[in-house]
Amino acid sequence: MQIIARETLIGKRIAKLDAPEKASGKTRYIHDLDLPGQLYGKILRSGRVHAKILRIDTSKAKALPGVHAVITAADVPWQRPIGVARDHLPLKTDRVRSPRDEIAAVAAQSEEIAQAALRLIEVEYEDLPVLTDPLDALAPDAPLIHPEPHGADGGTEHLKPGAPVAYSGRPDNLAMTFDYEQGDVARGEADSDLVVEDTFRLHYVTHCCMGVSGIIAEFDSSGNLTMYSNTQVPFLHKREFAEILGMDPARIRIIQPPIGGGFGSKLDIYPFEPICVFLARATGRPVKLVFSREEEFLASPTRQPVILKLRSGCRRDGTLTFRAVETIHDNGAYTSWGATTPFVMMQTVSSLYRVPHCSYHTKAVYTNNPYAGSFRGYGNLQATFAVESHMDRMADALGIDPLEFRLKNAQDPGEVTPQGMQFKTCGLKECLKSAAELGDYQAKRRAYAALQAEPGRFKRGVGLASMLHVGGGAKIYPSDGCGTILKMDDFGAVTLITGASEIGQGSETVLAQLVCEELGLPLSAVRVVNNDTEITPWDVGVHASRTTFIGGNSAIGAARKARAKILDAAAKQTGLPAQALDLRAGQIVEERSGNPLLSLAKLIRSLHFSDKAELVMTTHYYEPPSHHQDRQFKGDVSAAYAWASQVVEVEVDTETGAVRLLKVSGAHDVGRVLNRLGIEGQIEGGIVMGQGYALTEELIVEQGRIRNPAFRDYKLVTAPEIPEIAVRFVETLDGEGPQGAKGVGEAPAICIAAATANAIENATGVRILALPFTPEKVYRALREER
């Protein structure tokens, strides 16, 4: 008899399950879907930065043959505001606050007809004073972006009687504020031998998903709504759409076709989605609305731009004493998740290193600029840029090696920070040492510093930075959980029905692997179903690097229940105790010897087709043991925390200011590597995204208008600039993580900009406080220094 040894898929290099379809161009994205009878939706945008709407005339557009509906706010008096602060009506009523603002929408037989109809809509505006600097917007006499409806230029006549006004305007331009304190900053400052202060300026970038935004909305004859949507958070959206549309949530179904990238951009509802639903309702036909690339640049969210003033102190021996942060977030015209990035920023400020005294204050200020959403890293790129720039500045001022300085203040396992985060596992010190070794950091830093003043066009430098990010979900919503239904068929194959969405991050593959691990099955025996709210159990959505951790634990829970049921039945049939049995390669085997006893498929059939007629079908809901923050923003919000350090080596051309990344050496505390190929890809992709943020990408906004809404002038990193990348995994085997793993989706993008700033300083002696490090900006800084 053939002995079956225990095999594992954990840590192996496994190609993504969806790779063959994607690589061969067969994946059907939303662009590829068409429903019978479908119409095409298009949106008319204001093109005005800030203006009153005086008149809209859609009669010519309605008369165009092939047009089925033309709608404005007047046609949907029951529309409700969307967004985090519910300050954004999908179709604008009395005023527009940015050029992207939605005025009217058309559904027509073809995209061309819809486009032609837009040109026939007449709108009359009266321009209002424009606010594009958040500091100006804070002035007491600044014009208001969201005046109260009864204010000076308000009036609510445009709202039909009975229309709900959930949003009531504001007496100032403050969209949100965040205030956090720990210890006593004044005391910390008094204890300090060294205090440094700088103001950092972080810019607009946007996600640039390969798949642009899109939706298909359809009502059936009973009034049930189905949306084919790219959302990252289907269950939250189901609830929110119900509120916006005034519908029973039970009548809303969201199906996610394969999503061409999310990176946080699909975490909120944007006007085009309810507008498409309005069009479907108005026409009684399915309506498809997909952005052009230019529209994607103009009307999808950005990363949060921030002006960040940081004051940091330490003692002569290198012990950190305090950190004080004040930020101005340019909120743009409406409020989306960007305004809430302080949740993450303050964690880095308070807890990346041990700091006894901290304060953190944010004002998110309304302007007529684009508005920011959630974007991989969620404020952490901005906060880490400032904090890690200061770590180098303080180390240099004290004459301490920056690696030693960081090690002295680094967190250890077991630490509970003043903000309440509990680091049950923490690989920061190992990450620091490992990245420094991989990038030959200390020797190179000394050598390059010595060459700063030498003549020569090209200067090299190395920079180090670290990061802390949630790695075990984030308890922001009432539940941070994920549900799984696992069913086995009569042939021993598994259908894994999970709430966890796949947005290209590789979750399907990892979840299937984790199930195979429990059930002793090959990967080919698992199918993953994860894209239909009518079928899949609840999940909070893809955010906070949580899917592998939360979805993984949920899948393991369901698989373990199935395993227990199978082994119990096998125990009865074989007469051996269940603990003495194992599942391997589709067989029930004796655990110690590996002797096969029974085929799994046969056992399942014997359960199914017996008097008891039982199926092997299990469910599990995993809720991580994390906690909501209290009103002071304190609490252990994640079940685990991820750490990383990266060393960046650059070459600076002092005659042009061009900065080239030569090498990125990263060490990541990932808990445990599950799919080595997947995690390498995710880390490399994140590093390149961080590189774009640091060096080339910038959404240029002038007077409220985006000047470069195309890939021609919005510079993504391309293949020739991608540096050599070396990554080491620090496996801390988190006790709560699935097979010991932590979330890692956002981590790799976070500290590249900070490490690059430090590397440029090492190369040239010049510290630059604003991103991105474009050739012109670097050249100007070098010239000013001379």
Add this chain to the structure above:
Amino acid sequence: MAEIERVLAPASLDEAAEALAAGEATLLAGGTDLMPASHAGKVRFAPMLINLRRIAELSGIAVEDGELRIGTLVTIAELLGDEAVRERCPILAEAADHFASPQIRNAATIGGNLCNASPAGDMLVPLLAAGARVELASKPDGTLVRRVLPLEEFLVGPGRTRRRPDELLATVRVPAAAPDAIWRFFKSGTRPALDISAVSIGLLARKAGNALHEVRIALGAVAPTVVRARAAEATLEGRVLNPETMEAAACAARDEVHPISDVRASAWYRKELIHNMLRRMLSDVAET
């Protein structure tokens, strides 16, 4: 946007010129400028669209009377791979290597790049430095006629040339570089590939000993068209390259241009780049 009423795909230059004589047309070659401009709503299409790609006689590279004769439909990829171009106009091959991306180089044509007349056009700078001329064909009275214009005269402003609506750019003529010619090409952008120049410089001269003769310097993206840096050329003509002459030329070039500030670079930075990179190119020449 006006509607396109007819699409023609002539098989010969004669046929194309005849069609053009009949009325205003939009010309399509590689489409790499026309299509994005059309998507951005920046093209006013004429009622007639002429696809030139089937005209065999507008393709191919030949050498005649010591000149390179480059058909208007020659793609940038073809230029890059052509022996005669590498040998006789290496600065053009070098510029082709910095042109956009391989995909775009496979579609974009030399004629299209010239007729698009962007001051940042990558072919314009090396061709201006090389003293290229363009041959325009038309059929005003039933017979095909050709006229030849120096590139400098052909280019009028951004997007504007001396091509009449009834004319086609048929051939680009480039004098072969002298045996003692030196050449350098520089293009600056945010990234090394797939970028539009913030500034580009083409330098062509004959080098005898360490002195330069017949110096031609062309600058891109610093004026409404690509321009010659005539003051800089004059400071170098017949002079030996040394730190003083190189610095004088770099300063002259910087001071004679009046670029604009736009999303790609400020006027100040463009002038700084002209200075620094021209000096760098000259010192590179002096060292070889």
